[in-house]
Amino acid sequence: MEIRVRQKKGMVILEVEGELDFSNVEQLQQEIQRRTEEVVEIDLQGLRFIDSSGVGMLLSQVRHLYKQGRTLRIVRIPDFIREDLEVIGFFQVLEALKTNPSA
Amino acid sequence: MGEVITVNGKILRAYGLEVSGCSLPAEQVGGDFFEFISCDERTVFAVIGDVMGKGFHAARLMETIRHMLRECIRINPHPLEVVRRLNRVGGDELRKCGAFATLCLLCYDGIAGRLSCVNAGHHPPLLLSDGKVKVARCRGVALGLLEDYLGSGVEEFFLADGDAVVLYTDGLVEACGPGEQRYGQERLKKIVRLQNGADADRMKQNILSDLETFTRGFSQKDDVTLVVMKVTGKGGERGGD
DSSP states (O other): OEEEEETTTTTTEEEEEESSSTHHHHHHHHHHHHOOOSSEEEEEEEEEEEEEHHHHHHHHHHHHHHHHOOEEEEEEHHHHHHHHHEEEEEEEEHHHHHHHOOO | OEEEEEOOOOOEEEEEEEEEEEEEOSSSSEEEEEEEEESSSSEEEEEEEESSOOOOHHHHHHHHHHHHHHHHHOOOOHHHHHHHHHHHHHHHHHHHOOOEEEEEEEEETTTTEEEEEEEEESOOOOOEETTTTEOOOOBBOOOSSSOOOOBBOOOOEEETTEEEEEOHHHHHHOOGGGGGGOOOHHHHHHHHHTTTTTOHHHHHHHHHHHHHHHHTOOOOOOOEEEEEEEEEEEEOOOOOO
16 A cells, blocks of 8 residues: 655645555554644545455544544545445445534 | 354255355455344344454454344344344444444244345345346444444345345455456346356355356455355245335
8 A cells, every 4th residue: 555645735635545454554544643734635546445444444533533623534435445335334424423523 | 042053164944944155264364254043933033244354353353243143132133123232232342442343134034934134334135036136225334333323224025935145245246356356246146146046055156156267366355255045945925125
């Protein structure tokens, strides 16, 4: 997995490429936690594979940033990965967190 | 509640069903599981699930969830209540570990031929009837992701003799083949459609054989679990969606 960091005013974009799984999930988690910007955007356009550890980490970081009054945005999700996330209920969880950040 | 039946590699015949299932681990032991839990003389639960992560940690969590599931069925065997209760008690355990689990719970009444399905973030089962494949529509959020289970409720089907139900984990449809293509649900539906008339074990073998053909030479990242249930006894009238 490769992570490219781009900064914009008040936000940071982490472009993730390759495979996000059990073996490297901490690498992205640490990068998210290192950021101090109000908005952290995760760009998944270059992602080829994500396992349940990756999904779990992203959701826990969304929750963590919401609790701090910040935003973790996940964008440009490839269609085949979006389908897997829909099965798990990933987007229903994001919706629930928007309305109740402590959910 | 009666006995708990695990059938990895074996063929089970009970409740007017013939069942064949297997769980094939990838490189590391993962958190896939399936089992059949008898409820009373006419009702059996079939469950397939996948606990997040790999190795000993996932395997331990999986055992905890399975134990809780049996307990939830014992307390109140209504399928939706089972999943709601499991999400409450098991969800706490999962959240403590920063994990989640997907699960599809089927409850089969062998007298009425009624199959009730509740889904918590798992791939929906396929139903084969008269050479046609239907995908169950029930959806829901995986266990442990939210405090309250958020799902589409119970979906019901009435099965007749010869109908079959295929349960599987994501390792099957996400298995990689040439050019990073995935095996996918469409290919699975196609091979399942061709199994009309085959017994449960033959269906399972043929699906796995097709998967092996597709993935030959490519290393796989996830466990594959596949369960086929076929109605061989009394059936009911056709219903569902």
